[in-house]
Amino acid sequence: MGPEFAFYTRFNLPLLLGVRARTIPELLAGLQAAPGASIYYHTHRFLQQHHYMSPEPPNDFAFWVTGSLGLDALGERLASIDTVKFRTITALQQRFVEVVEAFIRDGKSPSPECPEGEEFHFLSCRTFILPTGLKARDLAEFLAVLRTVSIDSIYFHMFEARLRLERGENDFSNWFEGIGRKDLAAEIARLDPYTMTLEGLRKTLIQKVERHVQS
């Protein structure tokens, strides 16, 4: 018998940094100075808070640039930053900085100020991780837990573990690999979970694991 999989869950407590932006240069300054936890928060907030919506609204930066400054082209560029490709928050932060710097350098678009009350507020978060007490020793047990475990737990193992804890790959794939299910591990690792709702992700995971339980 292989190693057990212990399901953890996680919760975020949002922190207010007291820093706000009204213009693109102020957004850039905030992006450069923000702690990693802030970049993580703003690129994952919609995913966590709106996990029933499809398609997902983009990250907070893109949402604000489009909605409050009316800069659709920049908003699109920020929205299309492929979060799943980044293995560290620092690299992701650098990419956001580069896109905004390029926009400023280009200088072709106006640099508007947002309406009063629509400022971008930089937030951050403290993350609390704890075991749920649920464990699986094989794929059948894993499937049973997957159906009922909280969405926060799935979120933790698929997103937080990979990018925030810098474990390289999502926890599920790592475990599947460890119990000799390399095909399933690769299938899950190939998913782009950022383009699904969290409940949609749960369904996809269940379907994929089900096929392997039956095989």
Added chain:
Amino acid sequence: MSRVSDYAPIVGDSFVDELRLLAERLEGRSVQNINSTSVGGGVAEILLRMLPLLQDLGVRARWDVIKGNERFFLITKKMHNALHGVQEQFSPEDWEFFLEVNRQNVDVLADKADILFIHDPQPIALVENKKANGGSWIWRCHIDFTAPLPAVWSFLRKFIGAYDVAVFSAPAFSRQLAIPQVLISPSIDPLSDKNKDLSEEEVGAVCARFGLDQKRPIVAQISRFDYLKDPLGVIGAYKLVKEYIDCQLVLAGGGATDDPEGLKVLEEVRAEADKDPDIFVLFLPPASDLEINALQRASTVILQKSLREGFGLTVSEALWKAKPVIASAVGGIPLQIAHKHSGILTHSIEGTAYWIKQLLNEPEYARRLGANGREHVRNNFLITRHIRDYLLLFLSLSKKKDIVFL
């Protein structure tokens, strides 16, 4: 009295199980809430509902109230107004008296709780006893802090800085402070009279009592009669819609009868509505929660066309009933509505009218917005999330890293 398990059918068993896991991690630490009133007002209302739930989770939570006289509460009322940006004058004697009352209330700290949870400005100066009393100190600001008058801000700032952490309800309320600031949004209770499920018969009975025709669309704004809620703007938007769609408008809300401005607004609204039998201006007495609930459920579209707003929890109340909501992008409303995803955000009378027409003519889109809105509230603005945030806040006091393994 509600128990945490009563909420499992709404938020899921796993959510409730996780609340218990978090509460266990507090390991018996005691939490003392302190504010200035045990009845009336949003703070007392939320504490009344929350305390039993925290206790049901095994948290040693209690709630005490400081004592003050009329002069003290006149000063704190002025402070409240000044925090909302109203020009108020304070004399040195006002500040001195405020401090004196806080110092007279030192006995409230006698039990030396592990965590002191101080709500709003009235008892803020109790923190002067932090060193002697010990414990971790949290200042919880429930009010709009967007543009406080400098005089009151500089007075309060000295005390806020002595706390271990400050808690605000919306990002716009945060300031540059040397202590950590936490964002915790307020919440609604899905089991309260204002939000619990009602039968069609109960909703129908309320509509019949007020003479509403449930066969025709009902557009409603349920809010205090106050210029800042822009009821006249709501009537303006309705009139633009009425040119094309046969609908009714409900403007329902309460207001203090001793508030001359509130009565003036009500008179103006009635005058504006006078000649239209499809406009229903309903001045509701206190304790009309069931009526408000029924009116929201009977509505086709709900508006919150505020010019200024604290958090605007009436939006969450409406979304919880899966109603399409059109609201102004002010205060905490953008936290509750993602434009075109879980509701509509507007900036003008014309824009509001445009979206009312869209939603009345496209009921399937309106239904989708309402369904998304309800899920958004389920995940973010119910009392269970509020409790979870408070548990995390209490746990955060003894853990300093960004990522905490419990």
